[in-house]
Amino acid sequence: EDKVVQSPLSLVVHEGDTVTLNCSYEVTNFRSLLWYKQEKKAPTFLFMLTSSGIEKKSGRLSSILDKKELFSILNITATQTGDSAIYLCAAPSGGYQKVTFGTGTKLQVIP
Amino acid sequence: DGGITQSPKYLFRKEGQNVTLSCEQNLNHDAMYWYRQDPGQGLRLIYYSQIVNDFQKGDIAEGYSVSREKKESFPLTVTSAQKNPTAFYLCASKASGGPDTQYFGPGTRLTVL
Numbered sequence: 001e002d003k004v005v006q007s008p009l010s011l012v013v014h015e016g017d018t019v020t021l022n023c024s025y026e027v028t029n030f031r032s033l034l035w036y037k038q039e040k041k042a043p044t045f046l047f048m049l050t051s052s053g054i055e056k057k058s059g060r061l062s063s064i065l066d067k068k069e070l071f072s073i074l075n076i077t078a079t080q081t082g083d084s085a086i087y088l089c090a091a092p093s094g095g096y097q098k099v100t101f102g103t104g105t106k107l108q109v110i111p
Numbered sequence: 112d113g114g115i116t117q118s119p120k121y122l123f124r125k126e127g128q129n130v131t132l133s134c135e136q137n138l139n140h141d142a143m144y145w146y147r148q149d150p151g152q153g154l155r156l157i158y159y160s161q162i163v164n165d166f167q168k169g170d171i172a173e174g175y176s177v178s179r180e181k182k183e184s185f186p187l188t189v190t191s192a193q194k195n196p197t198a199f200y201l202c203a204s205k206a207s208g209g210p211d212t213q214y215f216g217p218g219t220r221l222t223v224l
Contacts, residue, residue, distance in 0.1 A: 006153070032211045042201065042215035043154075088153055092211045097142040097161040098169070099205070099213060104153035 002027040004091050006102035013109055017079050021105045023089035024071040031092060033072050035063055038086040046074070079109045114138070117202050117216035124196070124223050132187045132219045134202035141207040143185035147171060148199045160185055161207065189221065197223045
């Protein structure tokens with residue numbers, strides 16, 4: 001059975017802190033791992049990772065994949081209150097269209 | 112304007128009633144998905160469809176049914192057999208041959224009274 005596990009489940013930090021969110025996975029015929037941010041309703045896409053060791057960056061957010069250890073991390077530096085959201089990671093099963101999501105990490109950034 | 116729409120936004124249902132949630136996309140995507148989200152949690156896959164007239168059960172299909180008669184549409188029926196249907200339901204679509212990025216609708220919040 002495909003499995004995606006995120007940790008921690010929730011996190012409260014102060015503005016300006018740096019946070020690291022974790023995602024481990026076990027999926028059939030792995031081909032990519034995706035990160036999404038969900039503020040109120042629809043998740044919005046952040047990153048798609050396919051290769052080990054190559055960091056993807058977008059402003060204060062960055063992410064990296066380790067295909068040997070089967071995990072990914074999402075880093076957010078200099079956090080702002082607007083970063084408060086649920087962060088989701090997901091992994092499609094290769095060869096099929098099934099996509100499995102993790103449990104999510106609820107991040108709250110307080111002023 | 113390409114996108115994915117869900118209706119209604121909010122839905123109230125009495126126990127014992129079936130209800131159908133609508134999902135439509137004009138992105139020309141082959142694959143469509145239904146997820147359930149409970150408060151503060153991640154997404155759990157209910158059903159997905161790779162192509163018209165074909166769909167597969169996800170991890171929590173019991174008490175739900177779907178159809179895929181048209182490429183653009185993937186309605187979800189929550190039946191009275193679903194023990195705890197109150198939740199937020201998200202529909203998504205994805206291009207089959209392209210990147211694995213899914214596009215999500217705005218969601219339907221179902222409350223059973």
